[in-house]
Amino acid sequence: MISLDDLNPQQREAARTIEGPVLVLSGAGTGKTRTITYRIAHMLQQGIACENILAVTFTNKAAREMRQRVRTLVGKRAQQIQVSTFHSLGARMVREHAAALGLRPHFSIYDGGEQVALVKKALRGISVTWKKYKPEDILFRLHAARGWRDDTLTIRDADGVDSAVLHSVWDTYRATLRSANAVDFEDLLFLPLRLLHTHKDVLRQYRERFRYILVDEYQDTNSTQFDLLHTLAGTHRNICVVGDDDQSIYGWRGAEVRNILDFEKHYPHAKVIRLEENYRSTTTILNAANAVISKNAERKAKRLWTQRRGGAKIRCVAAVDEMDEAELVVADLMMQQRERTLPPSAFAILMRMNTQARPFEEVLRRYKVPYVVVGGMQFYDRKEIKDFLCYMRVLANPQDDEALLRIINVPARALGETSIERLGRAAAQAGTALVPMLSRAEEIRDLQPAARHAMAQLGAMLETHRQMLAQQPPAQVARALWAAVDYRRELETSSRTPQEVDERMANAQALIDSIAYYEQHTQEPTMSGFLQQTMLLNRDDDEELSAGKVAVMTVHAAKGLEFPCVYIAGAHQGIMPHAKSALTATGMAEERRLFYVAVTRARDHLMISYPLARMRFGALEQCAPSEFLTDIPGELMDWDKNAAVRTATQEETAGFVALFKKQLAEQQQTP
């Protein structure tokens, strides 16, 4: 049994208001997850059935955490509650109604990289070079212009891009997906929406089932996600959204802050609850954060406060260049660590871009400070993992031409560009996908005998294992195919050391293990089921890997996290705010929110740094301190040590750096 008395009055109000639309504005560190989980537990106590609750998040990690925490509150029956990401919910709906949406059951899901590849291909097809037209940009425009009813484009503002090009690319893109029996990430939201609007019975069924909807990080929803939620919540309007407009930092990806700002317009008479008591940071840090964010014009008024008094001042440091900045930060970090006997995991170094991490990595490595760069090369980004998954995709969905093209000559089978092109032409003529055409290689006239043979062999191998899939569990088939593929041969040519070969083989092996794991935890395991799940599960929980290490990451990656000691690096004009975003008012507002998110990650200590000059495009460039620094009241900051933030001369800073380095050297000698 849980008691809502454990919550503060506002949290309690949020947990207790079950019926009707509710907007919970939860500032950073105000116990959002706690409130949500208590709310769910309370709903169950009120007799609401598990299966009538739908909780939607953005990340798998958030979903997992929510499920876990509800479970500790209410026990095993929590498993019955549908807690999922937008995309996994969508994938499930698409899977359950594949036929109605014109898909065959074992459809593939194309990720961002493959979407870009398709756009490139389409552009090449109409001989448009993608110098001026960046594929990512085209893709963004296409998805923004797409209507969910059918796939027609409504281009309002082509803005420099030839709309005929957009239409042409779109047609090719859709046709390719269709013939590959594949969907892209956006389809996982669009197709459910279309389904609900075209099949009233299905709509009724989902509304009946999901009578209570809860949405996390609502400020990050895009217009499709909004429509989907709005459609599902249609008649009952039992929708509770939780979010913080001040932490909306994904506008560039299509997130609409307006969704949260206009919630009361979309849902008249909605109850609005503000969570403003912060349980994370010191007064100093919160006051600084409040000062920065209050400069934003359009926002839901709120002011974070805490019962924690005072706190250390925010330190501000200017370094000579980026390398010096890294030295200063790491030196300080090591001193803090010693003085306060904190583990490395108590520290985070936050930056605007991944590329800024380089000097920090170098210095951390030099001083043997354990660290992780969060968001670098991910497990699923590795070539061997992608190749493995493509082999499995080809098995599960023989129409998946993209997957086949990736692995058709990996390991090398002497199938070059021309042979592949001939295969493609023959397949197009026969009106079939590439995989079935492989087995009919002898029908392809102009093929070299060697290529013909290689194709027939590959086709036979794939066909054999595809048939195995009908009788044997997926992990077993995966193991068999992987052995037959002789991928080690590929690794031996592309790896530098024998250890690397073993390591990369082990990576692929780990995937086979995860198929086995999936089998044990799923009622009707299929290869395509595994793949669909895996495609949506990127950046795996590297929590174990990151335990006990200093976290180096972008501010975006740090959202939702907290650390006793935070360093914000590269806090200068051009980076924070970023020059490209500072051009528009909305961009600027988002940069400010980003800085706000960075500041509010800190529990106790915050140090902000920037280089006075940095190498850029080969030339040394002067850096001015971030304009956001001037918004922090002076009494909260400590910059008298170096006076750099106002106008440090090179000499002043150089002197400071020298002093700091000397201190560091002393530290090193007495470890």
Add this chain to the structure above:
DNA sequence: TGAGTTGAGGTTTTT
């Protein structure tokens, strides 16, 4: 097919 060369471009990236 693969290594070497040239040239452009250089934000963030939950799924």
Add this chain to the structure above:
DNA sequence: CCTCAACTCA
């Protein structure tokens, strides 16, 4: 400056 990708020649 440094990286990535397209192009080029052996």
